[in-house]
Amino acid sequence: MRIVRSSWPLTPRDARVGPWETAPYRPWQQRRMEVYAAQIDSMDRGIGRIMEKVQQVGAEQNTLVMFLSDNGACAEEITSTWRGGSIPTKTREGRPVQVGNKSNFMPGSEDTFQSYGIAWANAGNTPFRLYKHWVHEGGMATPLIVCWPDVIRDGGRLTHQRGHVIDLMATCLEVAGSKYPKVFKGLPITPTEGQSLVPTFLGQERRRGPIFWEHEGNRAVRDGKWKLVSKFPGKWELYNMETDRTEMNNLVDRYPKGVKYMIDLYDTWAKRANVQPWHE
Numbered sequence: 001m002r003i004v005r006s007s008w009p010l011t012p013r014d015a016r017v018g019p020w021e022t023a024p025y026r027p028w029q030q031r032r033m034e035v036y037a038a039q040i041d042s043m044d045r046g047i048g049r050i051m052e053k054v055q056q057v058g059a060e061q062n063t064l065v066m067f068l069s070d071n072g073a074c075a076e077e078i079t080s081t082w083r084g085g086s087i088p089t090k091t092r093e094g095r096p097v098q099v100g101n102k103s104n105f106m107p108g109s110e111d112t113f114q115s116y117g118i119a120w121a122n123a124g125n126t127p128f129r130l131y132k133h134w135v136h137e138g139g140m141a142t143p144l145i146v147c148w149p150d151v152i153r154d155g156g157r158l159t160h161q162r163g164h165v166i167d168l169m170a171t172c173l174e175v176a177g178s179k180y181p182k183v184f185k186g187l188p189i190t191p192t193e194g195q196s197l198v199p200t201f202l203g204q205e206r207r208r209g210p211i212f213w214e215h216e217g218n219r220a221v222r223d224g225k226w227k228l229v230s231k232f233p234g235k236w237e238l239y240n241m242e243t244d245r246t247e248m249n250n251l252v253d254r255y256p257k258g259v260k261y262m263i264d265l266y267d268t269w270a271k272r273a274n275v276q277p278w279h280e
Helices: 026-056 117-124 167-176 256-272
Strands: 065-068 144-147 211-215 218-223 226-230 237-240
Touching (some): 211 256, 218 256
Antiparallel strands (some): 065 144, 211 218
């Protein structure tokens, strides 16, 4: 489908993950991915029901649908000590929920709460590096599928124009003919930094300015074909996203002036966006 270019180097398997042939508890490992696949199938069917209703009311031609996945595969291994609002303690029938990635009971039923773990995350993020939480491509890249028949005339086309999730707000505002407010209850509002995706929908070249990320000390800035990225608490790395989107050839020492320029861009944004220093 030309989503991944054959010229990009393939990242090596995570050193913590062995080959499938030697994986322990293979029936359990297989079930973890089966349950994940079943969740995706359930979501897909739910979206289908929504779209069926849109068609029934005759609004499918002028309905804008935007679908994107979450950012990066999750490599976290859930333990029995995990707690949180998203983790139920009991089923609807009152049975206790078994929390944790324990190979002695299979996931999938209502009384289990597990994750698919680092091995499947490594497979799911192929060919990119790292996982959710970090801002290398394996942790922040997400595809966006858009359907709007009345406006998008060449449906099914693949575009590599980059964007950011913050662009969705700007897109919806333009589509609705609205403006982002400057004041709320007499107080000034920080301007939105998103840029509308509508030009891309129309088949035009969208000149997206620099994009920034920061999550728990992990930092990145994308400017044109260049991406400057750092895994906390490590140093900056520089990659050419056109020739090396898998981030295997660090060019940080080759382009010191470009690196400094991008660091300055990041520092200016971090100050404007109130990014706080991160400490372990």
